[in-house]
Amino acid sequence: MKNFQEEKITPDQLREKIKSFYKEDEWHFITINGTDTGKSIEVKYFFAKYGKKEPVYALSLEIDYDQTLPSITDLIPSAWIAEEELYDLLGVKVEKAKGGIFLEPDSPKAPLRKSFQPKEK
Amino acid sequence: MGKKFVVPFGSQHVALPEPIRFVFTTENEIIRNVAVDFGYVHRGIEKACMSKFKYTQVPYVVARVCGLCSISHASGYCLAIETLMDIEVPKRAVYLRIIAHELDRIHSHLFAVSHLCEVAGYENLFMRVMRDRELVMECLEIFTGNRVQYDFVTIGGVNRDLTKEVYEELKPRLEELEKRLLQLKEIFEKDYTLQMRWKGAGVITKEMAQKYNAVGPIARASGLATDCRVEFGYFPYEELGYRMVLYHEGDIWARNMVRVDESLVSIEIAKNAMDNLPEGEINVRVRGNPNGEALVRWEAPRGELLYYVKGNGKPVLERLRIKTPTFSVIPVMKELYYNQPYALVPDITISFDPCLSCTAR
Amino acid sequence: MFFYSLKNLFSPPATLEKGTPPPKNYRGTILYFEETCIYCKKCEMVCPPGAIIFTYPEDGSKKLKFHYNPYLCIYCGECVRACPKPGTLVQAETPSPPATADQKPNDQWFEIEKLAVESKKKWQEARKRMREQKNKNQQ
Numbered sequence: 017m018k019n020f021q022e023e024k025i026t027p028d029q030l031r032e033k034i035k036s037f038y039k040e041d042e043w044h045f046i047t048i049n050g051t052d053t054g055k056s057i058e059v060k061y062f063f064a065k066y067g068k069k070e071p072v073y074a075l076s077l078e079i080d081y082d083q084t085l086p087s088i089t090d091l092i093p094s095a096w097i098a099e100e101e102l103y104d105l106l107g108v109k110v111e112k113a114k115g116g117i118f119l120e121p122d123s124p125k126a127p128l129r130k131s132f133q134p135k136e137k
Numbered sequence: 138m139g140k141k142f143v144v145p146f147g148s149q150h151v152a153l154p155e156p157i158r159f160v161f162t163t164e165n166e167i168i169r170n171v172a173v174d175f176g177y178v179h180r181g182i183e184k185a186c187m188s189k190f191k192y193t194q195v196p197y198v199v200a201r202v203c204g205l206c207s208i209s210h211a212s213g214y215c216l217a218i219e220t221l222m223d224i225e226v227p228k229r230a231v232y233l234r235i236i237a238h239e240l241d242r243i244h245s246h247l248f249a250v251s252h253l254c255e256v257a258g259y260e261n262l263f264m265r266v267m268r269d270r271e272l273v274m275e276c277l278e279i280f281t282g283n284r285v286q287y288d289f290v291t292i293g294g295v296n297r298d299l300t301k302e303v304y305e306e307l308k309p310r311l312e313e314l315e316k317r318l319l320q321l322k323e324i325f326e327k328d329y330t331l332q333m334r335w336k337g338a339g340v341i342t343k344e345m346a347q348k349y350n351a352v353g354p355i356a357r358a359s360g361l362a363t364d365c366r367v368e369f370g371y372f373p374y375e376e377l378g379y380r381m382v383l384y385h386e387g388d389i390w391a392r393n394m395v396r397v398d399e400s401l402v403s404i405e406i407a408k409n410a411m412d413n414l415p416e417g418e419i420n421v422r423v424r425g426n427p428n429g430e431a432l433v434r435w436e437a438p439r440g441e442l443l444y445y446v447k448g449n450g451k452p453v454l455e456r457l458r459i460k461t462p463t464f465s466v467i468p469v470m471k472e473l474y475y476n477q478p479y480a481l482v483p484d485i486t487i488s489f490d491p492c493l494s495c496t497a498r
Numbered sequence: 499m500f501f502y503s504l505k506n507l508f509s510p511p512a513t514l515e516k517g518t519p520p521p522k523n524y525r526g527t528i529l530y531f532e533e534t535c536i537y538c539k540k541c542e543m544v545c546p547p548g549a550i551i552f553t554y555p556e557d558g559s560k561k562l563k564f565h566y567n568p569y570l571c572i573y574c575g576e577c578v579r580a581c582p583k584p585g586t587l588v589q590a591e592t593p594s595p596p597a598t599a600d601q602k603p604n605d606q607w608f609e610i611e612k613l614a615v616e617s618k619k620k621w622q623e624a625r626k627r628m629r630e631q632k633n634k635n636q637q
């Protein structure tokens with residue numbers, strides 16, 4: 017059973033949407049999650065309200081493998097770490113993300129993708 | 138204007154238990170710029186859970202994400218799967234989970250406190266806190282059958298029951314621990330050296346905590362009232378005497394005191410849960426495969442832990458996402474270093490109780 | 499604090515002496531009793547690290563051989579709970595003896611892992627032959 021509220025948007029709407037409701041003293045930004053669905057990458061942004069027993073609110077969008085995702089670090093400064101993770105582990109091109117934080121330069125690229133094949137020993 | 142020096146801190150450093158690397162640009166010992174790198178210990182646990190292990194085996198895998206809060210990881214995952222598959226956990230199992238989880242919180246917090254004392258140069262107090270922590274370690278060993286990796290929680294319940302004998306072993310130990318913790322609290326409140334060292338150092342204001350979405354004891358030390366035990370409401374904490382510990386100073390001292398006070402609250406919760414343990418089964422059988430998605434916000438000792446699971450009707454999950462508490466506090470940690478003296482760096486870092494193997498997973 | 503520390507100088511250590519037996523209900527090695535086993539392989543299937551492996555006899559009989567690696571085992575007890583025949587797998591309260599280098603625990607185990615895959619193939623072939631034989635006999 018799904019226990020969070022979800023709203024589907026497109027990548028271009030993302031920044032507008034977050035600007036419209038996100039307030040620092042009301043909302044707690046949890047993290048960004050990326051899932052490889054096999055055809056595209058599904059990205060979810062999770063938010064919760066401080067001190068309220070309400071279901072988690074999620075913004076969900078889908079992007080193609082080579083599409084660029086707009087960055088939200090100027091709206092939510094702590095999002096950089098989640099964006100770096102998306103870049104490193106799922107190979108999503110996020111604006112402003114440099115990569116190289118979760119993985120080292122000689123590590124395998126984008127290990128969480130479905131197409132990823134681990135090296136044989 | 139002094140000359141600028143670049144001083145690296147980490148990835149190996151005496152104050153650090155785990156590898157993280159900061160590169161500070163300092164000017165007259167004051168930090169002007171910070172670069173951070175972690176992920177030295179990326180183990181690919183998420184990938185393993187999504188490709189190699191069946192969902193019933195995953196609780197034992199995710200318990201290995203972290204040595205100090207393994208119960209939090211296993212229970213967070215199990216709760217997520219139970220929500221997803223609509224499994225009703227017996228009440229007795231819920232209470233047993235609460236007990237294990239609170240004991241786990243105490244030992245993790247005491248570890249953080251002692252480590253902070255060590256970094257402040259107070260070896261004697263460090264040894265003393267570690268000695269007192271031994272009591273709760275013994276409790277956990279008797280209760281779950283192992284000292285570090287408990288493997289206590291499974292999907293649908295828990296693995297071991299709390300028998301009368303175990304209860305009798307646990308109770309005096311917890312009472313003794315409470316007494317010792319009160320003594321420790323007095324030391325932390327009165328000790329002149331520690332006050333000089335910690336008060337007013339590394340202050341996170343409430344605004345800063347909100348801006349960078351701090352979690353757990355770090356947020357609560359800055360007066361930001363956030364606790365997943367209240368907000369997510371997964372377990373009946375309120376009826377077991379939970380109260381939120383809130384400090385407003387936001388400095389190293391406050392973060393330390395939050396941990397000491399929370400340990401005291403945890404002892405109370407654990408004792409209440411043990412006394413009011415409902416009768417009944419301790420686990421239910423699970424059938425079928427997960428299909429759909431669910432998420433759990435779990436209050437681990439270090440703060441909010443997020444488990445997101447997505448199944449597609451196969452025994453192996455499609456996505457498992459672990460967001461660990463330290464992952465959320467690294468942004469505020471990085472921001473905090475600006476304009477602090479370099480000499481405070483070890484204390485500030487350790488006052489966050491960072492757990493980097495979790496963060497890199 | 500000062501007097502407490504001074505007292506500590508003369509008190510016995512807080513940690514346990516070396517050689518203290520593990521407490522009651524300790525999670526120790528897994529013991530296997532073959533007499534009651536029905537070779538359902540449930541224990542092999544649930545074991546998270548794969549510390550239980552069955553190898554197959556070449557003649558196609560149902561009598562599989564049980565292998566257990568105490569150095570891979572995490573002592574979670576899943577196998578004991580999964581077993582449909584109580585008493586076949588038992589969790590002892592003592593830890594496994596420590597591994598030594600000359601035992602070569604890893605290499606032995608890798609061989610068993612390989613053997614399990616190979617012997618399964620042979621076993622399946624033998625089973626097939628047996629079935630064909632049976633069909634022929636019936637006709």
Ligand code: SF4
Nearest residue numbers: 545571572574575577
């Ligand atoms: S106790 Fe756990 S790890 Fe050990 S053999 Fe049984 S299922 Fe495997």
Ligand code: SF4
Nearest residue numbers: 535536538539541581
């Ligand atoms: S689960 Fe029990 S009966 Fe089945 S193969 Fe394993 S030991 Fe034998």
